[in-house]
Amino acid sequence: MCRLALKTAAEPFSPYSVLTAMEAMQEGYDGSGLGLLLRGLTFADYRYSPEDPILSGIAHTEESLDRLNELMRAKGFELKYDHDFTVDLREIEAKDRHKYFLRVYKVPVAWKEYSREQAEEQLMLTRVALRLDGETHGGDLTVFSFWPEVAMIKEVGWPLAVGNALGLQDGRLKARVVMAQGRQNTNYGINLYACHPFFIQGIGTMTNGENTAFVPIRDWLLGQHHPAYIGYQSDSEVFTHILHYTLRKLKLPLAAYKHIITPLKTEELQQHPQGDFLLGLRNACRRLIIDGPNCVMGTLPDETCLVVMDHKKMRPCTVGGRPGEWAFASEMCGVDAMIPDRDRSLDFQPMRQHTVIIPPDRKERQIWSQFETLPLPQAA
Amino acid sequence: MVPIRNIAVAPSSLTYHDLPWVVQHREDRCTLCGRCTSVCPKEAIYLTYRRQRLPKMVLQASERGSAYRTFYGIRQRTDLAHRCIGCGMCSMVCPNEAIGPHPNANDERARFLDTEKGEPIKRGGRRNSRESLLDRIIFNRISMLTDPALDAGRHEFSVNTLLGRVLPPEEYIRRKAAGEWIPPVREIFPFIIGSMSFGALSPNMWLGLLQGVAYCNEVLGIPVVMATGEGGCPPWVLRSKFLKYIILQIASGYFGWDEIIRALPEMQCDPAAIEIKYGQGAKPGDGGLLMWFKVSKIIARLRGVPEGVDLPSPPVHQTLYSIEESVMKMIQTMSMAWNFKVPVYPKISGSTSAKAVLNNLVRNPYAGALLIDGIDGGTGAAYNISMDATGHPIASNLRECYLDLAAQGKQNEIPLFAAGGVGKNGNVTRNGMALVMLGASGVHMGKYMMQAAAGCLGSERNRCNVCNIGVCPKGITSQNPKLYRRLDPDAVAQRVAETFMAINTEVKKIMAPLGRSQSLPIGMSDAIAIDDQAAADRLKIRYVC
Ligand code: SF4
Ligand code: SF4
Numbered sequence: 037m038c039r040l041a042l043k044t045a046a047e048p049f050s051p052y053s054v055l056t057a058m059e060a061m062q063e064g065y066d067g068s069g070l071g072l073l074l075r076g077l078t079f080a081d082y083r084y085s086p087e088d089p090i091l092s093g094i095a096h097t098e099e100s101l102d103r104l105n106e107l108m109r110a111k112g113f114e115l116k117y118d119h120d121f122t123v124d125l126r127e128i129e130a131k132d133r134h135k136y137f138l139r140v141y142k143v144p145v146a147w148k149e150y151s152r153e154q155a156e157e158q159l160m161l162t163r164v165a166l167r168l169d170g171e172t173h174g175g176d177l178t179v180f181s182f183w184p185e186v187a188m189i190k191e192v193g194w195p196l197a198v199g200n201a202l203g204l205q206d207g208r209l210k211a212r213v214v215m216a217q218g219r220q221n222t223n224y225g226i227n228l229y230a231c232h233p234f235f236i237q238g239i240g241t242m243t244n245g246e247n248t249a250f251v252p253i254r255d256w257l258l259g260q261h262h263p264a265y266i267g268y269q270s271d272s273e274v275f276t277h278i279l280h281y282t283l284r285k286l287k288l289p290l291a292a293y294k295h296i297i298t299p300l301k302t303e304e305l306q307q308h309p310q311g312d313f314l315l316g317l318r319n320a321c322r323r324l325i326i327d328g329p330n331c332v333m334g335t336l337p338d339e340t341c342l343v344v345m346d347h348k349k350m351r352p353c354t355v356g357g358r359p360g361e362w363a364f365a366s367e368m369c370g371v372d373a374m375i376p377d378r379d380r381s382l383d384f385q386p387m388r389q390h391t392v393i394i395p396p397d398r399k400e401r402q403i404w405s406q407f408e409t410l411p412l413p414q415a416a
Numbered sequence: 417m418v419p420i421r422n423i424a425v426a427p428s429s430l431t432y433h434d435l436p437w438v439v440q441h442r443e444d445r446c447t448l449c450g451r452c453t454s455v456c457p458k459e460a461i462y463l464t465y466r467r468q469r470l471p472k473m474v475l476q477a478s479e480r481g482s483a484y485r486t487f488y489g490i491r492q493r494t495d496l497a498h499r500c501i502g503c504g505m506c507s508m509v510c511p512n513e514a515i516g517p518h519p520n521a522n523d524e525r526a527r528f529l530d531t532e533k534g535e536p537i538k539r540g541g542r543r544n545s546r547e548s549l550l551d552r553i554i555f556n557r558i559s560m561l562t563d564p565a566l567d568a569g570r571h572e573f574s575v576n577t578l579l580g581r582v583l584p585p586e587e588y589i590r591r592k593a594a595g596e597w598i599p600p601v602r603e604i605f606p607f608i609i610g611s612m613s614f615g616a617l618s619p620n621m622w623l624g625l626l627q628g629v630a631y632c633n634e635v636l637g638i639p640v641v642m643a644t645g646e647g648g649c650p651p652w653v654l655r656s657k658f659l660k661y662i663i664l665q666i667a668s669g670y671f672g673w674d675e676i677i678r679a680l681p682e683m684q685c686d687p688a689a690i691e692i693k694y695g696q697g698a699k700p701g702d703g704g705l706l707m708w709f710k711v712s713k714i715i716a717r718l719r720g721v722p723e724g725v726d727l728p729s730p731p732v733h734q735t736l737y738s739i740e741e742s743v744m745k746m747i748q749t750m751s752m753a754w755n756f757k758v759p760v761y762p763k764i765s766g767s768t769s770a771k772a773v774l775n776n777l778v779r780n781p782y783a784g785a786l787l788i789d790g791i792d793g794g795t796g797a798a799y800n801i802s803m804d805a806t807g808h809p810i811a812s813n814l815r816e817c818y819l820d821l822a823a824q825g826k827q828n829e830i831p832l833f834a835a836g837g838v839g840k841n842g843n844v845t846r847n848g849m850a851l852v853m854l855g856a857s858g859v860h861m862g863k864y865m866m867q868a869a870a871g872c873l874g875s876e877r878n879r880c881n882v883c884n885i886g887v888c889p890k891g892i893t894s895q896n897p898k899l900y901r902r903l904d905p906d907a908v909a910q911r912v913a914e915t916f917m918a919i920n921t922e923v924k925k926i927m928a929p930l931g932r933s934q935s936l937p938i939g940m941s942d943a944i945a946i947d948d949q950a951a952a953d954r955l956k957i958r959y960v961c
Pocket of ligand 2: 540541866871872873874875879880881882883884887888889890891892893
């Protein structure tokens with residue numbers, strides 16, 4: 037079973053501390069992959085301005101890096117900073133890693149005219165274009181994210197070893213939110229795109245467990261012909277896309293996500309204050325119902341963090357912390373490793389109906405139950 | 417050779433060895449009670465006495481050269497009108513297990529001659545083929561790696577499906593906010609009792625089914641619905657609260673609809689749905705047919721026709737110019753009759769043109785579903801040739817339609833229902849769930865219900881299948897009170913309940929190892945496989961061996 041750890045703090049911290057939490061939970065994974073998402077990124081070597089997008093990924097050959105440079109130039113992006121990882125390639129299992137890139141770009145001047153929505157659309161399309169370019173060239177270019185303040189690293193190997201190989205302990209990279217997943221390779225071959233977390237337009241999620249309803253959900257998402265609803269090397273990528281669909285397409289509040297992936301039963305909805313709306317929503321989004329066992333953790337562009345469970349609550353999860361600093365982990369020892377000096381009696385284990393939300397101010401954890409009223413404009 | 421002038425041997429003369437079923441009678445056991453001959457629906461057997469000569473050597477002139485023995489026995493008629501249909505009623509009533517039909521293992525010559533008076537074979541029942549592709553599909557995506565297995569008996573399962581048009585999520589939210597019309601949707605059990613008309617079925621059978629369906633809904637919590645077929649619905653049902661479990665069918669003869677329209681203002685609830693029949697899998701291109709001997713007083717009243725006349729429905733809806741137009745007009749009219757609160761959907765025969773109809777429905781905002789009835793469907797009466805050889809198998813037809821919808825991202829909007837051969841060899845849940853995973857939102861089953869709930873004797877080996885002539889030996893498809901009083905509606909209702917309880921458990925037993933419990937696994941094609949490469953390619957599922 038894959039292990040999950042997420043930490044969010046008002047003060048930026050080193051991602052290495054989350055990797056040590058992964059180490060604490062190490063009986064749960066087999067070293068077939070590590071995925072990291074850093075949000076609210078700060079660099080020791082560079083004064084980063086938070087509106088510039090950051091591109092993260094791996095160029096497997098020199099030639100692919102040239103193509104990347106060319107593509108970005110052609111689109112009008114200007115390279116402002118290229119983070120130089122202190123890499124020890126001997127520690128990395130895979131032998132085709134030419135360069136781990138984590139680059140800050142300045143958006144094209146023409147984008148000034150764009151609305152926020154248009155600009156975000158373009159960022160997404162650029163990432164997809166780069167990814168497709170890599171795929172048409174035998175997979176020599178892997179692109180994980182392209183978004184302000186966000187970077188992602190995915191690699192095959194044991195989490196701590198990967199962190200060491202990339203010099204993450206050196207403190208040059210810090211972030212306010214770090215998500216990490218230690219992967220237990222299951223039904224799909226080891227592919228970097230299959231490593232969690234998954235990313236789309238600033239939204240990132242990671243999961244453990246198996247999504248048995250994957251194929252019908254994937255088929256439905258593919259049928260939307262959205263340019264970034266692609267990939268699906270992992271059955272968990274659909275969780276990210278459903279969250280994206282809920283927030284950006286349906287424009288529903290975050291708490292509605294749970295009603296889409298694990299709706300209440302008809303009898304329960306009949307008692308619910310918004311039962312009529314929710315029953316219709318369940319029907320309309322029926323193909324997006326997941327069938328865990330899953331624990332889904334995610335973060336949003338405004339640094340909100342969330343965790344939800346499958347409907348049968350077949351996975352463990354603990355939320356702990358204190359104002360200003362919170363951690364989610366699939367094992368309690370993971371939370372202990374990330375925030376040891378907290379009041380453990382306030383730890384919370386979400387159940388089947390819960391969504392735990394840490395808002396951007398990180399003052400308190402919010403526990404929202406599906407049986408409560410949803411903050412909907414329609415409800416008025 | 418001695419001429420046998422006094423024995424008539426015509427081109428169509430048959431012996432019992434030429435017939436599909438040969439009756440074997442054991443004289444040593446027979447008590448000559450005569451029950452078999454009186455129960456036989458075809459009068460295929462009769463009690464007779466014979467004389468047997470016992471030759472012996474004569475030594476004295478005072479003695480006769482031969483002695484005779486007289487014996488009694490049951491004999492089989494050999495003319496086609498009285499051919500044995502293998503129903504087995506004779507064995508069922510025989511107190512001494514002395515009689516029974518056996519399938520003819522030899523060549524069945526009768527088949528060549530069954531065109532008397534220029535009439536090709538007509539019958540009821542099903543396609544006479546035991547083959548079933550659905551029986552070869554297995555469920556093999558077993559969650560072994562990361563899942564604690566689900567327990568069919570302990571966990572909660574949501575197995576219901578939706579009948580009715582479902583809006584795309586964005587549109588749903590927009591309409592809800594604007595207070596606009598949301599199409600009606602019913603949450604039902606995915607196994608539906610397919611359309612069998614009140615004229616085709618006996619009153620006792622119909623009552624039994626309805627009682628059973630009501631019990632499933634109200635006591636067992638399994639929301640089963642049943643479809644009426646053409647010919648309306650008994651007036652008291654139309655005005656009862658049971659109407660909500662009923663899908664009313666309108667077909668090209670519009671039989672029974674004046675009664676339904678009359679009942680409209682007095683209805684206590686809406687029907688589950690309206691089914692517009694354009695075609696039927698068992699006899700594509702034919703309308704319904706109720707033969708005169710089934711048009712009893714009550715049927716005549718219900719259908720608004722005189723008693724004892726043949727009631728053929730035209731092959732097409734007479735008001736239509738093209739199917740597209742008709743589908744549109746009729747769906748709109750029917751929706752309007754119930755104030756847009758009842759899902760309305762067409763039923764078509766499986767066909768290579770099913771996709772065209774489907775795409776038409778996608779553009780019609782009032783269309784509530786599409787039911788495709790494959791070649792293995794059943795019927796009360798049809799030409800043998802239609803039943804056996806015309807139509808399209810359901811699996812590939814349904815799959816094509818589903819994939820077409822999926823390519824447009826509309827697989828949740830128009831639910832597809834499949835019928836035709838579900839449970840033909842008794843594997844009803846297996847067949848139904850295979851269709852669900854190929855993309856069906858649910859399945860309709862007619863013959864299976866008759867077999868499971870009322871003990872219909874019909875089979876794919878052409879056993880019985882005389883539902884068309886009103887002599888149903890079990891009283892299922894007869895309007896003759898002498899026959900249908902054999903069928904106890906309460907016993908049928910109990911069997912309906914037992915059948916659905918069993919299907920419900922089997923559905924869970926299939927879903928649990930696949931790791932599914934939250935929703936019916938519609939289109940979960942990664943879960944199924946077949947041992948035939950060509951079929952796997954065609955259905956886009958996994959091949960296993
Ligand atoms: S099997 Fe049926 S049709 Fe044949 S002799 Fe017996 S009762 Fe008559
Ligand atoms: S038992 Fe009745 S319903 Fe069944 S095949 Fe025979 S005639 Fe038809």
